[in-house]
Amino acid sequence: MTQVTNTVRFVLDGRIVEAQGKRRTTTVLDYLREELHRTGTKEGCAEGDCGACVVLVGELNAAGTGVDYLPVNACIQLLPSLDGKSVKTIESLKKADGTLHPVQDAMVKCHGSQCGFCTPGIVMSLAHVVQVVPGRGQGLSRGEISDALSGNLCRCTGYQPIIQATQQACSTALATDPSSLAIDSSADVPLLKEIKRATHPTYSLDGEIVVQPVVRTKKGSEFVSPATLAEVAQYLVQNPGTTLLAGSSEIGLQVNKQFARPGHICYLGNVAELKAVTETSKAWRIGAMVSLETVLALVKDTFPDFAEVLRRFGSPPIRATATLAGNIANGSPIGDSMPCLMALGATLVLRRGDKQRTVALDKFYTGQKQTVLQAGEFIEAIELPKLAAGQTFRAHKVSKRFEQDISATCCAMSFSLVGGKLKNVKLAYNGLAPSPCRAPKLEAVLEGKAPADVTADALDGAIAASFTARDGLRATWAYRSLVARNLVLEFVEDAAESSVAA
Ligand SMILES: Cc1cc2nc3c(=O)[nH]c(=O)nc-3n(C[C@H](O)[C@H](O)[C@H](O)COP(=O)(O)OP(=O)(O)OC[C@H]3O[C@@H](n4cnc5c(N)ncnc54)[C@H](O)[C@@H]3O)c2cc1C
Ligand code: FES
Numbered sequence: 001m002t003q004v005t006n007t008v009r010f011v012l013d014g015r016i017v018e019a020q021g022k023r024r025t026t027t028v029l030d031y032l033r034e035e036l037h038r039t040g041t042k043e044g045c046a047e048g049d050c051g052a053c054v055v056l057v058g059e060l061n062a063a064g065t066g067v068d069y070l071p072v073n074a075c076i077q078l079l080p081s082l083d084g085k086s087v088k089t090i091e092s093l094k095k096a097d098g099t100l101h102p103v104q105d106a107m108v109k110c111h112g113s114q115c116g117f118c119t120p121g122i123v124m125s126l127a128h129v130v131q132v133v134p135g136r137g138q139g140l141s142r143g144e145i146s147d148a149l150s151g152n153l154c155r156c157t158g159y160q161p162i163i164q165a166t167q168q169a170c171s172t173a174l175a176t177d178p179s180s181l182a183i184d185s186s187a188d189v190p191l192l193k194e195i196k197r198a199t200h201p202t203y204s205l206d207g208e209i210v211v212q213p214v215v216r217t218k219k220g221s222e223f224v225s226p227a228t229l230a231e232v233a234q235y236l237v238q239n240p241g242t243t244l245l246a247g248s249s250e251i252g253l254q255v256n257k258q259f260a261r262p263g264h265i266c267y268l269g270n271v272a273e274l275k276a277v278t279e280t281s282k283a284w285r286i287g288a289m290v291s292l293e294t295v296l297a298l299v300k301d302t303f304p305d306f307a308e309v310l311r312r313f314g315s316p317p318i319r320a321t322a323t324l325a326g327n328i329a330n331g332s333p334i335g336d337s338m339p340c341l342m343a344l345g346a347t348l349v350l351r352r353g354d355k356q357r358t359v360a361l362d363k364f365y366t367g368q369k370q371t372v373l374q375a376g377e378f379i380e381a382i383e384l385p386k387l388a389a390g391q392t393f394r395a396h397k398v399s400k401r402f403e404q405d406i407s408a409t410c411c412a413m414s415f416s417l418v419g420g421k422l423k424n425v426k427l428a429y430n431g432l433a434p435s436p437c438r439a440p441k442l443e444a445v446l447e448g449k450a451p452a453d454v455t456a457d458a459l460d461g462a463i464a465a466s467f468t469a470r471d472g473l474r475a476t477w478a479y480r481s482l483v484a485r486n487l488v489l490e491f492v493e494d495a496a497e498s499s500v501a502a
């Protein structure tokens with residue numbers, strides 16, 4: 001293993017690219033377009049919304065035999081985070097003999113492109129999702145295709161021919177050559193092994209961990225990408241003003257839209273301990289670098305409502321990279337995962353140096369985007385309890401658009417029905433206060449009541465007593481508070497109906 005300071009090394013179509021002397025905040029999109037002239041990848045919004053910039057980024061699989069690719073929004077990913085990875089752009093899909101990828105071919109035949117600006121990003125999203133088809137021996141459903149496209153905006157074709165093209169690509173390939181749906185990474189695997197990043201810390205002669213930068217400027221700004229938790233912890237104690245970088249779906253926007261140029265950036269994407277999920281009979285421990293897509297798969301069967309909130313969180317490229325810890329740490333008032341996690345009683349494992357402490361998520365925020373995190377402290381993991389016997393969990397996000405939209409409010413609630421009465425109620429919202437929060441006054445209204453005795457008036461009174469009425473850009477207070485009350489009524493009525501049915 002070699003480590004080259006000021007050089008970001010990644011694999012692109014069977015060759016190692018060495019990006020030298022680039023800024024730590026250069027985006028993947030700018031580098032691909034301006035330096036490598038891969039101009040098929042487009043810039044639309046530069047904020048992760050439109051999907052024109054989708055490329056595939058992959059890492060060696062655990063066996064070291066292939067590459068696991070994920071769709072990412074190149075506009076909000078920082079170039080140094082590519083170090084040690086493989087990239088595929090729209091130009092990568094056409095074979096040397098000119099054969100198009102089945103999705104490209106079907107897009108031509110089904111007239112899936114008009115002005116074409118959105119097309120490369122759409123094809124990359126679809127090339128990713130059709131990879132699952134050969135394993136299943138059947139085509140993708142319309143719903144699966146529509147989910148896969150939820151982060152790709154097309155304003156002039158309409159989605160019908162694009163969906164038809166995807167279905168045609170799958171059926172033609174399955175009938176002729178299913179392997180044509182796979183992303184060819186054979187030439188990239190040996191090169192990825194060659195540029196593999198260190199998995200152990202480097203030590204100085206006196207036994208201190210030395211965190212090697214990927215990029216360092218003459219003025220001392222740097223981008224580091226440690227391999228271990230111990231390195232992250234030490235680096236943060238030594239450099240408490242460091243910006244942690246996880247999935248980059250917030251940081252990328254700060255760089256592009258607010259021109260943020262953090263002096264020290266510490267990328268967590270190479271820390272194996274932070275990518276792990278461990279499970280006991282009572283809880284999951286979700287590492288800080290676990291993506292939302294992985295969390296979605298994890299909770300799908302146990303908490304279907306939480307999974308549905310996550311399915312509507314951003315888009316597949318956002319969820320492939322964005323993390324639960326990043327959502328929590330960012331602390332936006334309309335962060336979607338937090339109401340679900342609070343209602344489920346999640347706790348955070350925080351680390352500073354070699355010291356750990358746990359904090360209940362509902363005690364984590366001290367104000368708008370303010371948290372109990374101390375200088376040099378970070379989220380190591382999230383502990384998510386499983387449901388106890390008899391416990392029910394419900395959640396729903398209300399937004400103007402079904403996908404890729406910000407909540408007016410998201411309400412989550414856990415409770416048990418004991419002898420026909422609501423017990424152990426935990427209720428949480430986003431969008432109603434400066435940070436996502438529990439609603440103890442509403443919980444008190446519900447606790448010990450039979451569902452039929454819960455009234456809209458009592459809930460309205462508790463909402464008025466709990467929150468400051470404020471109209472927002474996305475919804476008026478009248479709308480938000482009405483929705484906040486009605487969601488609770490719906491959860492409670494459903495519980496009453498299912499207890500009668502049982
Ligand atoms: C197009 C788009 C759609 C979106 N849709 C939604 C949505 O539907 N719902 C929603 O809630 N949000 C949404 N977001 C916001 C964002 O995706 C989430 O907040 C996401 O979970 C952030 O995670 P990340 O890993 O990308 O964080 P990053 O951008 O990497 O980091 C975010 C913040 O958290 C800090 N941080 C990261 N990891 C840690 C850690 N382990 N310890 C301490 N601090 C840490 C970073 O320093 C930074 O301040 C969207 C964003 C975009 C661009
Ligand atoms: S340019 Fe719009 S998502 Fe990247």
Ligand code: FES
Nearest residue numbers: 114115116154155
């Ligand atoms: S083909 Fe024009 S925006 Fe999609």
